Amino acid sequence: MVKKELRVHVDSEHYWTDSKIVLGYIANDTKQFRMYVPNRVQEIKNASSQEQWNYVATTDNPADIASRGANIDQLLQSTWFGGPLFLRQANLESYIDKHKIKGDHIENDPELETVKAMATSTIPKIQMSSRFENFSQWKDLTRSIAALSMLPKRADNKDKKVTLADLSKAETRVIKVLQTEHYADEISQIKCQKRVGKKSSIFKLNPLLDGSGILRVGGRIDRATTLEEVERRPAIIPKDTHIAKLLVQHFHEKIHHLGRQSTLAAIRSGGFWILNASNVVKNLISSCVICSRLRKQPEQQQMGQLPPERIEQTPPFTHVGMDVFGHFMVKDRRSELKRWGLLFTCLYSRAIHIELLEELTTDAFINALRCFVAIRGPVLTLFSDQGTNFVGAQNEFQRQIDVTVR
Numbered sequence: 147m148v149k150k151e152l153r154v155h156v157d158s159e160h161y162w163t164d165s166k167i168v169l170g171y172i173a174n175d176t177k178q179f180r181m182y183v184p185n186r187v188q189e190i191k192n193a194s195s196q197e198q199w200n201y202v203a204t205t206d207n208p209a210d211i212a213s214r215g216a217n218i219d220q221l222l223q224s225t226w227f228g229g230p231l232f233l234r235q236a237n238l239e240s241y242i243d244k245h246k247i248k249g250d251h252i253e254n255d256p257e258l259e260t261v262k263a264m265a266t267s268t269i270p271k272i273q274m275s276s277r278f279e280n281f282s283q284w285k286d287l288t289r290s291i292a293a294l295s296m297l298p299k300r301a302d303n304k305d306k307k308v309t310l311a312d313l314s315k316a317e318t319r320v321i322k323v324l325q326t327e328h329y330a331d332e333i334s335q336i337k338c339q340k341r342v343g344k345k346s347s348i349f350k351l352n353p354l355l356d357g358s359g360i361l362r363v364g365g366r367i368d369r370a371t372t373l374e375e376v377e378r379r380p381a382i383i384p385k386d387t388h389i390a391k392l393l394v395q396h397f398h399e400k401i402h403h404l405g406r407q408s409t410l411a412a413i414r415s416g417g418f419w420i421l422n423a424s425n426v427v428k429n430l431i432s433s434c435v436i437c438s439r440l441r442k443q444p445e446q447q448q449m450g451q452l453p454p455e456r457i458e459q460t461p462p463f464t465h466v467g468m469d470v471f472g473h474f475m476v477k478d479r480r481s482e483l484k485r486w487g488l489l490f491t492c493l494y495s496r497a498i499h500i501e502l503l504e505e506l507t508t509d510a511f512i513n514a515l516r517c518f519v520a521i522r523g524p525v526l527t528l529f530s531d532q533g534t535n536f537v538g539a540q541n542e543f544q545r546q547i548d549v550t551v552r
């Protein structure tokens with residue numbers, strides 16, 4: 147504002163303050179302050195540059211008189227009118243350099259933003275079901291669990307083998323471990339209140355606990371005595387678990403890589419209710435090597451460009467393709483004879499003309515060709531395979547042309 151009102155050209159500007167802390171704020175580029183300070187400092191920096199700011203001792207600062215107040219005698223003797231003495235020194239620059247203040251007065255400033263760093267550490271809880279992830283086959287998993295549970299029995303009898311009943315017990319154990327990890331709340335709710343809460347993800351399945359403590363789907367087909375117990379009440383398997391994947395893979399392979407619906411049906415009749423099973427099955431089939439090999443569509447080649455005779459607009463039978471087909475057995479009075487068909491096709495209109503061939507000789511072909519040309523008009527080009535009668539006719543025509551020309 148002063149600069150604007152003065153209307154005098156100013157070569158350089160210097161600002162003086164007796165507050166070392168303010169100089170520190172202005173010189174600071176690294177430290178963070180609470181909201182009030184940076185806003186004011188920014189205002190100062192917008193109107194001036196940091197190099198323009200210098201320190202003046204409180205005793206030399208004329209502005210101090212204004213802020214503190216003085217009577218007339220004091221004011222007349224003060225530096226208020228003339229300014230501090232050092233301003234009149236010849237080598238002002240060296241004075242300024244000597245009194246430069248660095249921004250290191252702000253170390254313990256209460257305006258400094260304090261930075262808090264926190265370190266958190268977690269101790270992973272090892273779940274039993276995570277050990278199941280070491281197995282890639284449902285059969286291997288149940289067999290291993292069965293073998294483990296056999297260890298005490300084997301101490302007495304070393305020849306004891308894993309039986310079907312042991313495998314079924316192992317399956318139950320695996321499912322129980324899985325369910326207690328995923329549905330601990332539901333199981334305790336059923337034990338206390340005979341039903342699960344409405345917020346549970348398996349509320350709609352109306353789950354219940356069977357005699358061995360497995361959560362099963364409570365459906366409406368309890369009286370379907372023709373069905374096995376496990377089919378009527380399949381065990382609930384939580385989604386996105388390794389066991390769910392193993393089961394889907396197991397039943398998919400058991401039914402020899404049939405499609406999605408068949409795999410789902412096999413899982414259900416195997417006594418399992420996998421949540422979101424449809425998606426798991428879909429993902430498995432799309433990544434199954436055998437399935438993609440069996441279901442892959444055969445590759446098809448791209449057809450080449452058509453020859454000009456097929457595309458140019460011409461009268462019918464200008465460009466003709468021909469071939470012989472047959473033979474057919476034909477009766478002539480009492481004898482049976484072989485006859486062939488000679489097929490002409492117009493390359494542009496795809497019209498068809500058929501002539502009869504009595505035998506596969508050059509003469510018979512030339513006769514048929516003359517007959518064709520007599521009816522359909524002159525032909526510009528003829529396309530054929532390398533049949534002996536065609537090649538013979540071509541040689542014959544060439545010989546006739548050569549004779550005529552000579």
Ligand SMILES: [Zn+2]
Nearest residue numbers: 403434436437
């Ligand atoms: Zn498959």
